[in-house]
Amino acid sequence: MDVASQKKIDIKLETFEGPLDLLLQLIERDKLPITEVAIARVTEQYLKVLRETEGGMHPEVLADFLVVAAKLLLYKSRALFPHLNVAETEGESLEEQLKLYKRFVDASRVIEKLFHKRQYSFAREHLGGRAEGVFAPPIHLKTDRMHTIMLQVLKSLEPVVKVPKTVIKQMFSLRDTIRRIEQLLANQVQMQFGALLNGAQNRTEIVVTFLALLELVKQRTVVVKQEGMFEEMTVMKMTNDQTPMTNQ
Amino acid sequence: MSLISQLESFLFISNRPLTVRRLAELVGTGEEAVEAALADLREKTNGEERGVQLVSVGNAYQFATRGEYAKLIAAFVKEELVGEMTRPQLETLTIIAYRGPVAKSELERIRGVNCSLILRNLMIRGLVETVDGQDDAHDPMARLLVRYQVTHDFVRFLGLTSVEQLPEYEQLSKHEFLEAMKQQGEKFSNAVISE
Amino acid sequence: MSLISQLESFLFISNRPLTVRRLAELVGTGEEAVEAALADLREKTNGEERGVQLVSVGNAYQFATRGEYAKLIAAFVKEELVGEMTRPQLETLTIIAYRGPVAKSELERIRGVNCSLILRNLMIRGLVETVDGQDDAHDPMARLLVRYQVTHDFVRFLGLTSVEQLPEYEQLSKHEFLEAMKQQGEKFSNAVISE
Numbered sequence: 001m002d003v004a005s006q007k008k009i010d011i012k013l014e015t016f017e018g019p020l021d022l023l024l025q026l027i028e029r030d031k032l033p034i035t036e037v038a039i040a041r042v043t044e045q046y047l048k049v050l051r052e053t054e055g056g057m058h059p060e061v062l063a064d065f066l067v068v069a070a071k072l073l074l075y076k077s078r079a080l081f082p083h084l085n086v087a088e089t090e091g092e093s094l095e096e097q098l099k100l101y102k103r104f105v106d107a108s109r110v111i112e113k114l115f116h117k118r119q120y121s122f123a124r125e126h127l128g129g130r131a132e133g134v135f136a137p138p139i140h141l142k143t144d145r146m147h148t149i150m151l152q153v154l155k156s157l158e159p160v161v162k163v164p165k166t167v168i169k170q171m172f173s174l175r176d177t178i179r180r181i182e183q184l185l186a187n188q189v190q191m192q193f194g195a196l197l198n199g200a201q202n203r204t205e206i207v208v209t210f211l212a213l214l215e216l217v218k219q220r221t222v223v224v225k226q227e228g229m230f231e232e233m234t235v236m237k238m239t240n241d242q243t244p245m246t247n248q
Numbered sequence: 249m250s251l252i253s254q255l256e257s258f259l260f261i262s263n264r265p266l267t268v269r270r271l272a273e274l275v276g277t278g279e280e281a282v283e284a285a286l287a288d289l290r291e292k293t294n295g296e297e298r299g300v301q302l303v304s305v306g307n308a309y310q311f312a313t314r315g316e317y318a319k320l321i322a323a324f325v326k327e328e329l330v331g332e333m334t335r336p337q338l339e340t341l342t343i344i345a346y347r348g349p350v351a352k353s354e355l356e357r358i359r360g361v362n363c364s365l366i367l368r369n370l371m372i373r374g375l376v377e378t379v380d381g382q383d384d385a386h387d388p389m390a391r392l393l394v395r396y397q398v399t400h401d402f403v404r405f406l407g408l409t410s411v412e413q414l415p416e417y418e419q420l421s422k423h424e425f426l427e428a429m430k431q432q433g434e435k436f437s438n439a440v441i442s443e
Numbered sequence: 444m445s446l447i448s449q450l451e452s453f454l455f456i457s458n459r460p461l462t463v464r465r466l467a468e469l470v471g472t473g474e475e476a477v478e479a480a481l482a483d484l485r486e487k488t489n490g491e492e493r494g495v496q497l498v499s500v501g502n503a504y505q506f507a508t509r510g511e512y513a514k515l516i517a518a519f520v521k522e523e524l525v526g527e528m529t530r531p532q533l534e535t536l537t538i539i540a541y542r543g544p545v546a547k548s549e550l551e552r553i554r555g556v557n558c559s560l561i562l563r564n565l566m567i568r569g570l571v572e573t574v575d576g577q578d579d580a581h582d583p584m585a586r587l588l589v590r591y592q593v594t595h596d597f598v599r600f601l602g603l604t605s606v607e608q609l610p611e612y613e614q615l616s617k618h619e620f621l622e623a624m625k626q627q628g629e630k631f632s633n634a635v636i637s638e
Contacts, residue, residue, distance in 0.1 A: 017531040018556030060557040068555060101553060103615060108530075108537035110610050111601065115528065119510030119602025121496065122520060123595065125368070126263050127328055128313070128321075128456035135374035136330035137405045138338060146406075147415035149342040153358065157425040160360070160563070161432075254515065256494025257508035260455075261516055274519060297487075299451030313452035320449070321456055324469060328457070362569030365459055 018061070019068035020101045022049060023094075034098050036075060043072045068094065251275060251285040252292075265308035329372055340366045341375055341398065345411050346421045348397035349379045355396070357429050367396065375402045446470060446480040447487075460503035460595045478502075489604050498595055498604045501544070501574065505595050510602020535561050536570060536593060540606045541615040543592035544574040550591070562591065570597040 016022040024034075026045050032038035050065050057065070071094045225234045254275045259266060268286070272279045286309055290302040293311075303312045313321050333341075336359075343358055344350055356363050370376040379395045403411060411417065449470045454461060463481065467474045481504060485497045488506075495506050508516050528536070538553050539545055551558050565571040574590045598606060606612065 017534065018554055020555035058557075060559075064551075064556045097552075097555065101555065104538050104541070104553060105534060107541065107609070107611065107615060108534045111537050111540070112528075112533050114601045114603075115533070117602070118513055120513040120517065121498065121507040121510045121599040121602050121604075122257075122261050122513075122516050122522075123498070123505050123507040123599060124261060124458045125520075127325055127458045134330060134372065135401050137373070137375060137402060138333040138341070141333075141338065141341075141406075143406055143408070143414055145338075146342045146345060147420075149339055150346050150416075150420050153339060153343060154420065154423055154425050156360075157358065157429060161425045161428040250492050253492050253494035253509060254512060257512050257516060258494075258519060260495050260506065261508055261520060274515065297445055297448050299448035299453075300455045311455065313456055314448060317449060317452045320469070321452060324453060325456065356567045360563055361566045361572070364569065368458075 016049075019046075019065045020098060021105075022046060022065075023068065023098060024102055024105065027098075034095060034102065036093070036095050039072065039094055039098070040075045043075065046072060251277065251281060252289050255282065255285055255289060259302070259309060259311050262310070265305050265310035267308045269307075271309070329369070336361075337366055337370065341370055341402075344370075344376055344396050345398045345402075345414060346417065347426060348411065349395035350397075351393065351395050354430055357432070358426065374399055446472065446476060447484050450477065450480055450484055454497070454504055454506050457505070460498075460500065460505040463502045463504075466504075485604075496604050498598055500595050500598055500606070501592055503595065507595075507599050510599075513602065531561055532565060532570075535565060536597060539565075539571055539591050540593045540597070540609060541612065543606070544590035545592070546588040546590050548588070570594055570600075 016025055023039065023042065023046060026042040026049075027034060027038050030038070030042065032041065047069060050069060054062055054065070075094070223236045225236065255271055258271060258274055266274075268279050268282050271286075272282045275282065286302065290304075292298075293300060293302045299314055299317065300311045301314055302309060304310075340355065340359065340363055343355060347354070347358075352363060352367065355367075367376065371378075375398060376396050377399050379397055398411060403409065406414075408414070414420075450466055453466060453469055461469075463474050463477050466481075467477045470477065481497075481499075485499070485504075488495065488497045494509055494512070496509055498505050498507050534554065535550065535558060538550055542549065542553075547558060547562065550562075562571060566573075570593060571591050572594050574592050593606060598604070603609070609615075
């Protein structure tokens with residue numbers, strides 16, 4: 001990342017609503033058009049903001065940020081590992097997604113303007129015709145039916161009240177993963193990428209691990225080696241003089 | 249902005265007949281001009297194709313549906329007001345019975361949907377009332393504090409003397425999920441205020 | 444008795460939107476005839492300088508006052524105009540307005556972020572509602588997907604008579620790329636379910 005863009009990270013961290021919003025803000029702040037190149041350019045800043053805010057994020061929201069992070073890394077990894085044949089993920093490209101998102105953001109500004117015009121159109125609150133002093137109970141309603149209804153209401157609240165624990169379980173933060181890799185490396189110096197993924201439960205975790213690995217590469221704490229296009233990647237810890245340590 | 253169309257919107261939205269004087273006040277013009285415009289409006293609504301007519305009672309005006317539809321309309325109004333109750337209505341009534349007195353905002357958080365219309369209907373049916381006659385407060389802040397409970401008539405209709413006799417009242421009325429929802433709501437409104 | 448004038452009288456007297464199906468029941472005629480008559484009624488009402496306009500969302504209709512009289516009417520009914528809306532709410536409402544009825548999954552694909560909480564809040568505010576999937580009875584997958592649309596309240600907040608009046612409605616509601624996304628989404632949810 002060039003120094004100039006690093007200096008510019010002063011985006012208010014509370015003000016973005018989602019990963020696409022953050023990405024769009026970063027791109028627009030740099031007055032870039034929405035292109036793959038521009039998206040790749042703001043990747044570092046995106047990851048930095050994510051690192052700084054992930055702690056306060058709801059797990060489900062964090063997952064959404066990571067999905068976008070994974071896509072960003074796809075772009076990035078093409079540059080980092082040119083010999084690695086990174087396949088397109090399924091779904092639309094980030095560029096297309098962002099362009100579409102921006103159209104709706106623009107449309108929402110128009111709606112906001114309409115809204116502020118306060119041209120509220122009123123409908124009748126009361127039914128025409130008189131109807132006062134009636135008592136019209138639901139004829140067949142009995143207390144046991146009310147009991148059943150109340151139990152159903154309470155049951156429907158369960159998913160709202162209880163933060164989905166499975167999601168929390170599935171997710172672990174980027175920071176934790178980075179630490180995990182660092183610890184593994186401290187013991188083993190050199191290891192296969194596959195081993196890092198041994199603990200990964202699902203795609204999201206694989207993505208997170210990969211993401212963390214790239215972070216370490218960037219911070220020059222590790223080096224990743226791959227012998228052939230489809231070979232296992234090897235992760236090596238850097239020594240202080242910045243040459244990879246080996247077991248020899 | 250034409251005078252006629254302004255008058256039409258006031259007459260449409262009003263629950264009651266409006267006098268010429270009141271209308272003149274509302275649109276900020278002289279009574280004569282209003283009278284002339286009303287005559288125009290009346291003529292316009294008298295056509296065959298219109299389902300609503302402008303009628304006058306003394307010096308007051310109001311829109312009314314065409315006389316020939318009276319029966320149909322009466323049946324519709326009755327059905328809307330006191331027809332068989334829908335599931336959302338029964339659900340709202342039940343929550344108010346177990347949880348009352350309960351604020352509209354809490355009720356809405358529990359149900360996850362806006363309850364204005366249903367509450368109004370339950371009140372018209374004499375099943376639900378506001379506590380301390382806080383009914384229809386126009387001050388939005390005061391309206392937030394309005395609490396709803398079921399009426400004595402409804403409790404009696406169920407064959408009870410108090411809502412506490414509802415099955416499992418103790419456990420259900422203070423159920424942890426309901427308490428949690430309430431706290432979420434308080435957190436939420438605090439957050440909104442502090443923004 | 445003309446069909447148009449009958450429809451006008453029901454819509455005038457009602458305090459909530461009426462669907463084509465309900466209106467057809469009320470007037471005792473086929474839904475197609477009702478739809479045609481409503482189109483007529485709409486043209487007649489909204490085309491002229493009337494004080495009321497016919498607002499439609501999906502297949503439900505409601506009369507409401509003209510948007511430009513909002514201030515006058517608000518003072519009369521002593522109701523505050525709408526509270527504020529946050530950016531995420533506006534953004535979500537925009538997508539639902541243009542794309543409704545829309546499944547949560549599609550909404551989230553466009554915004555790129557989980558929308559459960561915001562949808563819930565918008566429903567509590569009465570700005571968004573779910574659509575019954577009854578019409579898709581042949582497709583069990585579609586029935587599983589709850590879809591959302593903006594309410595009459597929302598359309599009236601903007602002083603419009605239909606979401607189709609929103610700028611660029613044609614393009615944004617039928618964006619070809621969105622169609623492609625939708626298909627991918629369906630493939631994806633099929634895959635998830637079959638796992």
